Amino acid sequence: MCGIVGLLIKNPAMRGQLGALMVPMLVQMGARGPDSAGLAVYTDELPEGERKFSLYAPDWNYDWSAFETEFAKRFVDTASGTAGGMDVAIIGNHAVLTCDESVAEVRRWVKERFPKLHVLSAGRSMDIYKDTGHPSEVAQRYGFDSLAGTHLVGHTRMATESAVTPAHAHPFTAGEDFCLVHNGSLSNPNSIRRKLEPLGIKFETDNDTEAATRFLEWRLREGDDLETAVQKGFEELDGFYTFLMGTRDQLALVRDAFGCKPAIVAETDDYVAIASEFRSLAKLPDVKNAKLFEPMPHELYIWKVQ
């Protein structure tokens, strides 16, 4: 069992409250997933040439200054003597690095020079925080209640098929600005993996959800739209799932054909909120007057940031 939560703010005046509105949702889903929690939050998009990277370090008191110094040395602009637009925002064992270097080059360099650091995500609008611990502790640890942005995807985990580590916590990401959380379990993650690895797609964990994430992101990168990618997912991914996906400007939800895992949606003029159960939505403003519905199995639901 796991819990999923998603929130997309329609009313721009409320985007500063994105995190504060979400925290009670996540904490309520702690009962479905008490061992780890995570969140992908989408903020204003960086300019075309810039990228941000969410980094995870093995301990809370990690020496990020050494990383910053090395990064500036490697990517220093020799003409001006400064690293172009580099910024590192640190919360304990997480940091968000913003720079104007290529994703592939930064990933390669981090892996080589700082093998203990884990690149959680890359893109122009998404930050990721995930860790082990009860969702209420994780939310407090990273100050989820102060996060602002347009939409987010969150997860509370009760591990059933792989280890409880920060890397196994959701959301999983692949490519840029794409993330996925999962309630359920897949029965063929290894065959998916054997299909993708010869195409040069690398895996970082043995988790089943990572296989689904990389499969769908691969389809999107190959030019499928989300509908087509999910349709191929229906054919290839075997098991139980409610998937909630985030992209730069949308949230997408899909449930397996047997509706094995729950989901409920509340929509008002101000927001769209998605969760495993209604109790997660109960504290949202004006939820009494929200349009509430249960998404149908085997159908794709997409909500776009306006």
Place this chain on the structure above:
Amino acid sequence: MTARNITEDKAFDLAQTSVRELNDWLHNGLQDDGVSHVDVLNPEGAHNIAVGINAAVTIDVRGHAGYYCAGMNKFADITIHGNVGWGVAENMMSGSVRVKGFASEAAGATGHGGLLVIEGDASLRCGISMKGIDIVVGGRVGDFSAFMAQAGTLVICGDAGDALGDSIYEAVIYVRGELKSLGADAQIEPMSDQDKQKLRGLLQRAGFDHAPEEFKRVASGRTLYHWNADANQEY
């Protein structure tokens, strides 16, 4: 001997009181206190509200309830003024449960008796393995409803999803709307006068004024009752 005041009302606010305290009182305090009506306030999707009641009491749940609401009910009449999560009135024995909104999956699962009314839609597996309960759904039901239903009646005033009545035993289904597909061994049968009479009674008790003539009867073809060695496992 003094006459007991049996008209007393009592309210539990789940913003202040735990579901465990509520259920403990419903099991152990209710009859001693002589209460006949209970309001449950601020349910906010909590699980297991008013489960395992064994007394003739009327309960109004004022909002949306979570999983297993009114499960194992005996004698009580319970109304949920909102939606319910999975397994409402699961394994109900007697009494009645009314959901004013929609019900999530497995509504009335394994119910032995009593009446479950869902005024809105019911999700997948409504009435799965029902064993004598009567269920009336005002809207549509999801896929695999009445799967392996053994006894009782499922009335669907709206449409039915895929695989309705798969592997059904002696339960009977009445469908008013479109039927997406029948499950293995379920078949449409003619409506007899007895069917119409039973259906009229259930619709009346549930508060729907549809004519029984608008419904189709779905019941078991009884081809799966006995092991068929020649079937080659092709069902």
